[in-house]
Amino acid sequence: xxxxxxxxxxxxxxxxxxxxxxxxxxxxxxxxxxxxxxxxxxxxxxxxxxxxxxxxxxxxxxxxxxxxxxxxxxxxxxxxxxxxxxxxxxxxxxxxxxxxxxxxxxxxxxxxxxxxxxxxxxxxxxxxxxxxxxxxxxxxxxxxxxxxxxxxxxxxxxxxxxxxxxxxxxxxxxxxxxxxxxxxxxxxxxxxxxxxxxxxxxxxxxxxxxxxxxxxxxxxxx
Ligand SMILES: *[C@@H]1O[C@H](CO)[C@@H](O)[C@H](O)[C@H]1NC(C)=O
Ligand SMILES: *[C@@H]1O[C@H](CO)[C@@H](O)[C@H](O)[C@H]1NC(C)=O
Ligand SMILES: *[C@@H]1O[C@H](CO)[C@@H](O)[C@H](O)[C@H]1NC(C)=O
Ligand SMILES: *[C@@H]1O[C@H](CO)[C@@H](O)[C@H](O)[C@H]1NC(C)=O
Numbered sequence: 001x002x003x004x005x006x007x008x009x010x011x012x013x014x015x016x017x018x019x020x021x022x023x024x025x026x027x028x029x030x031x032x033x034x035x036x037x038x039x040x041x042x043x044x045x046x047x048x049x050x051x052x053x054x055x056x057x058x059x060x061x062x063x064x065x066x067x068x069x070x071x072x073x074x075x076x077x078x079x080x081x082x083x084x085x086x087x088x089x090x091x092x093x094x095x096x097x098x099x100x101x102x103x104x105x106x107x108x109x110x111x112x113x114x115x116x117x118x119x120x121x122x123x124x125x126x127x128x129x130x131x132x133x134x135x136x137x138x139x140x141x142x143x144x145x146x147x148x149x150x151x152x153x154x155x156x157x158x159x160x161x162x163x164x165x166x167x168x169x170x171x172x173x174x175x176x177x178x179x180x181x182x183x184x185x186x187x188x189x190x191x192x193x194x195x196x197x198x199x200x201x202x203x204x205x206x207x208x209x210x211x212x213x214x215x216x217x218x219x220x221x222x
Contacts (some may be wrong), residue, residue: 058147
């Protein structure tokens with residue numbers, strides 16, 4: 001049975017297995033918050049509205065906004081939550097490491113929730129921009145920058161978008177050379193930090209598939 005299985009076959013399969021793991025690992029590290037920023041910008045520029053710059057400081061505060069509202073997703077997927085205005089400067093900014101003198105003007109926000117994680121394009125049309133009022137916020141000409149945060153908590157997934165009229169490198173600047181304060185869960189746009197527990201639990205189907213494929217290959221050789 002084992003006569004054909006030399007050391008080199010084994011090595012070959014280990015390389016394949018390692019490659020499929022590395023691939024799935026990278027695959028999971030995509031940042032859906034960045035994808036949502038791209039979708040927002042595509043929608044705006046298709047309507048001849050200016051492109052918005054991605055602000056990590058705004059994105060992180062969007063994540064903080066969710067943190068405060070995470071108990072408030074209703075059965076109809078509406079976020080019933082009104083954070084006090086002061087929370088932006090007193091809670092969200094400090095928790096993100098936004099340098100306070102660079103705090104700009106928030107010109108709009110959109111927040112949505114759903115019971116399960118959906119891809120960014122679905123989140124855009126079914127969770128965030130699903131009515132006229134959210135579309136008019138998105139299309140407002142005052143905005144010049146945007147930040148998106150997302151996180152899954154208590155069996156609900158939240159997406160939050162914040163807009164500002166500031167200049168990207170002079171407003172909502174994150175301390176520690178743009179790193180800011182590491183967030184415990186979720187992910188936000190413009191960040192180099194990978195998403196943690198934000199959108200997928202464990203391995204996704206395609207990586208499980210590719211591992212099974214390699215294992216089946218291994219067994220057909222035996
Ligand atoms: C979330 O919902 C609870 C219960 O309805 C309410 O008391 C609370 O004020 C809400 N939180 C915020 C930040 O609006
Ligand atoms: C656009 O946003 C600004 C700032 O939030 C607000 O004052 C203005 O009313 C908005 N314009 C429209 C058309 O909604
Ligand atoms: C922009 O998004 C809105 C809301 O989903 C959609 O109704 C509209 O068709 C989109 N416009 C463009 C040009 O893609
Ligand atoms: C400021 O931001 C713009 C684009 O957002 C970029 O092209 C430019 O290099 C930045 N300037 C500095 C000093 O970082």
